[in-house]
Amino acid sequence: MSLALPPSGSEQPRGTLSPAAQADRLLPALGVGGPPVAEPPALKQTITPGALLAALRRRWQTALGVALVLGAGFAAAVWVLRPDKYTSVALLQVSSAELKVIQEGSRSNDGGIYMRTQLALIKSRPVLQDAVSSAEVRSLRLVAAQSDPVEWLEKQLVVEQVPSTELVRVSMSSRGSGDDLRPIVHAVVRSYMSKSIEVEVDEKFKHLELLKTIALNYQIEIDKQRSSLKSAMTLNVGATSSDPKIVAYLQSNLMEQHSDAKRRERAIESQKQELQLKIDAARARLERPAPKEAGAPNDRVDPLLERELDLDPRIAAADKKVSDLRERIQEFELRAAPTTTARGMFQQPLAEAEKAAAAIRAERRKELVARNQKLVGENLKQLVADCEAERNALEQRLRDCQDYANGLNAQITNLGIDAIEVENKRNRIARAEQFLGMIWEQKERLTLEIQGDKTTKSIARKRVREVAPAEKGEILNKFGRHIEAAGGGVFGVLFGLLTISVLDHRRNRIHSPADVSKGLRLRVIGALPKLSGAQSASLARSLAESVDALRTTLLHLHSAPQGTVLMVASSGAGEGKTTLATALAASLARARCRTLIVDCDLRAPSLHRLFGVAQTPGVCEVLSRTARVEAVIRPTAAECLDVLAAGEMSEAAAAGLASPGAVQRLIEELRGRYDFIVIDSSPLMLVPDAMMVAGCVDGLLYSVRPGISRVAEVHAGYERLREHRMPFLGVVVNGVPQSHAYAPGYGRSIVPVATVVETGQPL
Known part of the structure; x- marks a missing residue:
């Protein structure tokens, strides 16, 4: 509920301004009641490194404590969760x-x-x-x-x-x-x-196979060349042996035949070695121990054997019997809920059938395995026999070839071939067979390597x-766990610092007068120093002089003997409005101004405790018409300062507070008695009581407290006042550092250090 201001032409006591005129005189440039203004910069939150550093400077103690706790926690977690x-x-x-x-x-x-x-x-x-x-x-x-x-x-x-x-x-x-x-x-x-x-x-x-192929192809080519040479050297063999030409021809022919015999001898020897390798390999397989019984652990299943088992009629019949019993059990269970006795009647035949099927399969598997082993053994024995027969035939051919070569050698000796001519022929043959010899050498080397180790393991080991x-x-890294734990601790510290900075920034609270004047674009007309539990003389002096600076502005506006009504409000609780109202009233009293401080925070009154007076009767009793004004005003220990307590809230008092006439009559009656009336109101954003009183005052002071007041709530409270054309005077920042207060440390104190406010915290 909002109250309209009195019309500008209504009767006002002499020497006072109407609420609207007083607001226009004090702050004509605020544009109260005008068109909506642009959104203040403070409402546009943007997380920047500068903003986070500023938040960290404000909350460095809390941030450091949280960071150390998180660092220790992260380090302990890494130490436990990341073992060596x-x-x-x-x-x-x-x-x-x-x-x-x-x-x-x-x-x-x-x-x-x-x-x-x-x-x-x-x-x-x-x-x-x-x-x-x-x-x-x-x-x-x-x-x-x-x-x-x-x-x-x-x-x-x-x-x-x-x-x-x-x-x-x-x-x-x-x-x-x-x-x-x-x-x-x-x-x-x-x-x-x-x-x-x-x-x-x-x-x-x-x-090895590649070398064999190359050697065979090259040997065929050499044989062709030798055949061509023999054809070219063919002469009349009927000539007498004394003919040098015939002797030379016979010598050359015998030497060629001897070389061919030696070549065939080497080829037969190579074939014999290959057959011996096959025989050794087959015998090695025969000498291997029989494989373990099928079905044992780690046995590799033979798909062909399993397929043959599945096709066996006996096994198929046993499996069908098991399948039929299982289908009968399922049909029986579907028809009615079987009992334990009934289920046992089917389970025993099923178990016996499954056991019989498994026994048949195992027996058949043994038979098939034994059959396969027998077939493999017979095949290997047959292979050994065939290879041995072929080897014996090669041995006979080798002996024949050797006999033939020895006979040729004897004929060459009998012919008396010249040694120099024989050597020349051999050299020509050696040059022709040089490359082929290299291939045979490599082939024989590989053959010997394979033959040297029948298991072939030595080849791979090379x-x-x-x-x-x-x-x-x-x-391997004995300090790895410590490094990881240290890294976790560093991460926890950084995370704690960042978290506190972000949380403080996201709360978007007011921290200095600049946040009000620049961030919210509201006029700051005063700043009070922060009170501590143990107040020193310098702090009391700074508080008094800061309030006196605000008082000077208000006295300049007061030019008539009639009372001026000032209201102190805040957006929420704990933002120092009671401290500001009390300090301002005390300052006006020190200036010899008749001053009355009124407790209009009817739901949470506190002035009666500060001044040591009774709570009732008070404002509530006056509004409910159960007490007169002069009966509820009480003097204080300070000269020229009286107090009007809140009284006891009741339905009648609430109804009187909601009536503009009752509040207006109370204030008008008090105007004639005092020069200044300071009203301590309730928070704007919590209850509507402050708005009911604000329409009857000459000026409104808005109290904010750094670290407590939120930017959004302060702006919402001001917008509520502006929308209802309330006489807004300005903002007083309550609780700034002493260095930001009025004239800190300048000269000597000229005011008493005693103050009405004895608590260390704003209310």
Whole structure:
């Protein structure tokens, strides 16, 4: 509810101004009641570094305390939640030597590609799948806790090359405990070594086959050249042996035949070695122990064997019987709720049928496995027999070839071939066979390497070998946990400082007179220093002189003997309006002005406690017409200062407060008795009482308190006054630092330090 101001032509006591005229005289430039003004800058909140630093300076003690608590909390949380990091490491050596078709004893130029290939192979899915398939690794706590162990291991495993070396570092880290790390890293290295051996062996056999193909093609080409030479050297063999030409021809022909015999001898020897390799491989497979019984743990399921089991009539009949019993149980349960006895009647036959089906399947699996093993053994034995027969035939051919070569050699000796001519022929043949010999040498070297180790493991060890096996997980960085905890503490401190700064900035409170004058564009007509619990003489002097400066402005406006009514209001509670009203009334009294302070904060009165008088009777009793004005006014210890307490709030008093006439009559009656009447009102934004009184006063002072008053509420209170054309005089900032008060520390005090206000905090 709002009260309209009295019309400008109404009867006013002599020497006073109407409320509207008094407001226009004091602040003609405020534009009260005019068109709406632009939104003040203080209402437009923008978070900037400067604003956050300003908020931090204002709340540095609180911010520092919160920051230290958060820093300690974050550090403790990081210390507890981030235990020591354990790491298990294994070292491998991967040689960069390349396997060429013809080895030249030099390093290959693709070592980097080979190294990158091995790094990718270690973390490949087949290697990791093979590593986690063992029972030892599956039973570990780290692996058992993962839904997809292979994907988890692919993320956790670190494989890197030691710079400028052929060493590969395989490591894995975890927090809390390092007992599970060594078995995992060891399993990965073991699986990789097995895979790399298979790759290296395959590469060796591919090289061997390639050498065979090249040697065969080149031998065919040499045979063609020899045939062409023989055709060109064909002479009449009927000539006498004394003819030098015939002798030379016979010598050349015998030497060519001897060379061909030796070549066939080497070819037969090579074929014999290959057959011996096949025989050794087949016998090695026959000598292997029989595989474990099917169905045991860690057994790999053979799809073909399982398919054959599923097609077996006996197994199919047993499975159908189990399926029929299960369908009968389901039908029975659907028809009626079975009892324990009824359910047991079906469960026992079902269990017996399932047990019989499992027994049939197990028996049949054993039979199939035994059959397969027998077939494999028979095939291997047949292969060995065939290879041995072929080897015996090759041995016979080798003996025949050797006999033929020895016979040719004897004929050459009998012919008395000249040694120099023979050497020349041999040199020409050696040059023709030079390249072919290089190929045969490389082929025989690879054959001997494979034959030297039947398990083929030594081949792979030449390029990949384990330098240092995985050890138990250790803490590599002993100060890592401390550094992380310190980082968490620093983050907590920064977070605490930032949080307090942002919260203080978001509250958007008034902190200085500049926030009112520049931020809200309201005129500041006074500032009172902040009161503390123990008031010093300098603080009392600063307070008195600040209030006296405000009093001087008001005395300048008062030019008649009739009373001037001033109202002190605030937007909310605790913003110093009672302190301002009391200090202002005391200052006017010191100026020998008859002053009355009225407590119109009827819902939360406090002046009676400050002045040590009774609360009743007071304003409420006057408004409810149960007491007269002169009966409720009480003198104070200060000269020229009286007080009118609030009284006891009642329905009659509330009705009188809502009536403009009752409040107006009370104020007009008090005007004739005093020079100044200071009214301590209720907060504007909490209850409507202040607006009911404001329409009857000559001027209104707006009290704000730094750190308490919110910008939005102060502006809303001012807008409410402006909309109702209330006589707004200006803002008094109550509680600024002493350095910002009026004339701090200048000269000596000329006023008594005693004050009416004895509390240390604004009301």
